[in-house]
Amino acid sequence: MGVAILSSAPAHAGDRTISLPRGPAAEAVIALALQTGTSIVIADRTVGRRPVPAIHGQIDAGEALRRIAIAADARIVRVGPNAWRLIDRPKKPGRRPVVVRSPAPYKAPSQPETAATAPIIVTATKRDVNLRDVPAQTAIIDGHDLTLGGVGGTDKIVERLSSVSSTYLGSGRNKLFIRGIADSSFAGPTQATVGQYLGDLRLNYGSPDPDLRLSDVAKVEVLEGPQGTLYGAGSLGGIIRFVPNAPRPGEFEASAILGASATQEGDPSGDASLMINLPLDDGTTALRGTFDLARTGGFIDKPNIGKQSANRLDIAAARVAILRKLSPQWQLSISALGQDIDSADSQYADRSGDRLTNSASVPEGAMAKFRAAQAVVDGQLGALRLRSTTGWVGQSLEERYDASHDGEDRTFTQDTRSRMVSSETRIWMPERNGFGWLAGASVIHSTTTLRRRLERYDQRTVLTGVRNAIDEATVYGEVGIRLRDVLLASAGARVTWSHLSGAGEDVLPAIAQERVGVTAARSAITFLPSLSLTASLGDRTSLYLRYQESFRPGGLSVEQEFVKRFNDDHSQTFEIGGRYGLAERDTIDFSFNLAYTDWQDIQADFIDGAGLPSTANIGDGRIWSATVNAGWMPSNALRLELGATVNQSKVDPQVAFSLVRARQIPNIAGISARASAEWHKDLSSGRDVLVRAWLGYIGRSRLGIGPELGDLQGDYVDSGVTARLGSRVMGITLGVTNVTNARGNRFSLGTPFDEVRRQITPLHPRTVRVGIDYRF
Template structure:
């Protein structure tokens, strides 16, 4: 594998005899022989070597059904005119077919496809499963990665209809979110949470599509998770690799790439009924079209969703007001410039319209809001990037240049008691230009591997606010934040011993910050000039780790990492003032055993301790508006665990849990109150699930999922106005799918117990005395169908 990309495709189980003997329900997507061999090896826990690059590049059809590993390998070999040579009970080698075909050899009763290996060429030892973590930025395998990472397969995310970020939070216990609404939420990982609102502060979680971040200091755009290879969640801080805004970690969406020599069309559609609410509908389609004599291809995905509302507003005489409509599209064009060199152009657009808010009053009917006006939001997201990737000998290069724009308009009920109806409108317009080029030498079987990169970001965020009474609209103070950031970073890993890897890295960032106040009263213009003057900041973010492999599937690691967020300008009352950068330093210890979905048992454990200085967070100012400040220094302890076990060959138990303890131990005083806790993070969250897969015969397969998750208690925010409790609820779901190679039917139910819960104790910051809650979507039943051509 070190010298040629197709020389070796190998994955092996720790118990090869058991892996070979056990039949499994396999679903191997069409692709190259190399891709199919990796998929078979991962799903069966075996080793497959492809010795000929020409065979590795051949196209293989879908392999699906209940079978042994040897049968799957034989089918793969037969489908491409190759022969499978057994190395041992769990290892095979694919080689060019001899003159006499495998079919004629079988007819003659001779074992032409499985001769004994030559004595002069002993079989190589079978290595452990190689799951490459893309988020490592240098093709690091999971076994060699000294960090806590969660991987969710794209097919798993597509079950039950295309969804958004909630499908990640449902599956990974360490990822949490606020619940203002689609396109407005903030995400948190590993107990690193700052506030409930979307203001000028940069997010604590970096979100990426391939190598390009989705936004700099804007909310989660809640992109549709359609046609993805997988989603990777890398817990933070990840300052060395990803820089500012990765204190909690990063979420990376890895889309399926265009295929140069295969035409494909997939589509799905579904309808749903929500108890206590209105109906929903969704549709998705993906097409892969080869172009230019298999030197180019285009892959297009379209999504449309209409989620029925379930909140009533009796004052307005309206029911089910919070319907949300989402339209999204993504296109990827790939051109093969030369062998092992490609150029990708990626374009993405999504529009989200929420007709009204999704919060309710704590007292009274659990799905009724006391708001007197129509609220809601509109979120539009545009994203484009150009990616050049290739290799020069053993070195790999990847260069990404992109642009993103995110526009969000939010409307809040700002009516005061016994006063005229009033709406507060906030508009957030973010534009970002970014570039990154990196070169790396994969560690592979070498003693030393390294990574070096450069990154440039130019981001501009304008926040405008106004109050509307009837037909009158008056501007409120707004703010413009700009930042230009240049970064050099590098990382190197050295094998001290065959089972011991040391890694060190550093990132040097220089940032120039600027901005201005918007719509400020004339009397304050002189004072604001000094506040909004441009200024420079710099940061050095070191990292170090040590990983010890106790066996091919068991490892221990220790890691030190830092992260930061630059400062900015915030609004307080009618004034604009500065807040400074914050900084996180984390020491963590972890252990991993087994490979999820392959080994009989797998488990990942992690303990982390974070010192967080000058924490940036939001609070309610004297005018009742959200503002931002540095609230003090704190510490966060987190223990997380995830794993699974095969109860039978067809039934797997999965689970995960996280325990967080946080405290601000050097708090400052804001609005006459002392702040002592980090908001929005539950002390305990956990999840349990069962996965069932079985071949029914006659080309039919059955897949089933059932899960339940518990979200513990947390506090909404900081200060007495935002001290409300939230959380302490149980969510659950069920899914059943019956399918063959072409068509599948799905039945899914979410919120099985029809729990109310309180996901988020805020709807509008102007009415906290109303004791607001954001209930779970009531029990929803969906029926869907999907096609593949």
């Protein structure tokens, strides 16, 4: 007996937001028919029981049905204008069904296709380029994968990709790096080397990684850099783009995740996440909200202040979005988010002893607050697409460091406040008849104020700080031309006018009277070109060559009690790479990339003569980076992955830094590697079991530039395993992280004022988590 679904609602010819759950093909088809007003018949119960992945995106019914058919190893037969049948595909010797997991949304053809694979479109390219034609190392992580075992932050991305690394000062205080492009250990007035985006909204400028909770996210795209043509300043290493699930008009939907964890040698932890989607009318407007709470128990003892498990971490986050369908082709969305991170104390420890004890004699907590709001208009003008995003971002960070000296307890406090207003409008045409193009314009106004003070007993001394402001106006564009059926050439350019201004904060009167380095202002025009060539060698293989540039504007920093200027830095990258097959679609997939970067006037942090962190141009650098990723599906139930990144770098320091202990780029391991295995099996009554295990190795690196920051770190192995048993509606998870309970040393910095410099940041001890997830 077959499964037949018929809806009398009118079908829409254009793309719309479709969201189908993971589960049996029959359930996915029912949801698709209800959402699109189509008639779909499954003629064979065997096909209806086959598992299909979750499908989300701005696509039409035909494309969604094609993805279901691929996953269910079925064939599509069209029986009417909005009616189809799914029938079992005849089996051939040695042929395996193809499994696909939530590919990125893209513009689909009006007729369903029966090809063995559907193209994956990388929306981070800003003109919807087929993954096969993207001339860069690219990773797309499905949002469901990021919440398996509990909602996390950017640590989930670092855990999965060997090319992405992080510092470990603490949540909301870290810096992310991609492809060996790293500048320094702590967040100062320099702009980040990795741009982070929520959709098209820039999240960071002169501020650290906000470590947003990755709940209810459709996907995360990581595009290795430089990406100066498309994303401008601060994309030397690349960009990370978070794509949240959009509100779904006409449907009520809710889900919840609850978890409890026990940490060896530490306090217990707990986490909770709730998502709700509310229709506000008869099918054109919806509200979607996500709410997260988490407490991570501490595991570092501070006996000198009488605290055990002192480094407790509390996170509270919320994201709300409203979407309004203005017409079949146009929509407006407005969203806002907020997140507070309260770190009760630092997470570093002494190298000696059990490596879970900190001998600091003062509390060293931190408070990070992040706020953002944006409005997005998205639509079509015939064959053209238009998207305009306007947003505001505010980030505040207060950090406390032990600055005790000669037996006297002292605390150094640093307040960093960043505000940014940005707007970008772009219009593009995805490739048609061998030709595609993109044109855009943007404006940004960003200010960052850094204030510092030193406290001892009941005395407070205000130290010199700095304020940096930047205004940018940009136009950019890119053109892709298919010279032959197998050869695609792309060229782009970005022109940015920027005005930088800065001033000292709380400057000593004697210095302020002389106006010595207290204020500065200048304007500049920057041109960033890009060129690439991609060759398709068959349906599954492509090779590419690329040249790209990027930069970061300069600014003001503080050295001792003086305000000093640092200049722009600029990078030029040449790379070659290729890929074979598609991850989780083909039995074997493989990608590689080899890149050389020439980096001039590197902006980096160092320790000045007073023991305080400062920023300067430390010299020129050259970086070789190679990345390899491979996947193998020996059966429908099992997938194995392996990835590795190798970095070799050298810095030619300026005269002031000519006596440094190490001349390689800081914080970047010479080699890092990751291996994982995922096993998925269907059980009876619509239930299934999923097990994922991973192992990661981070090689040796040095903390920073300068004799005070030359300590070694890294050279450790991390691991984890998570299992889920349940159905589409409810599941129970059991996970273990740091399976071997390794100590390791993720980061050799806790406070820059430690005179002996015997600090480590250990891995979080072995932790067992039990969780439950439920869909309403």
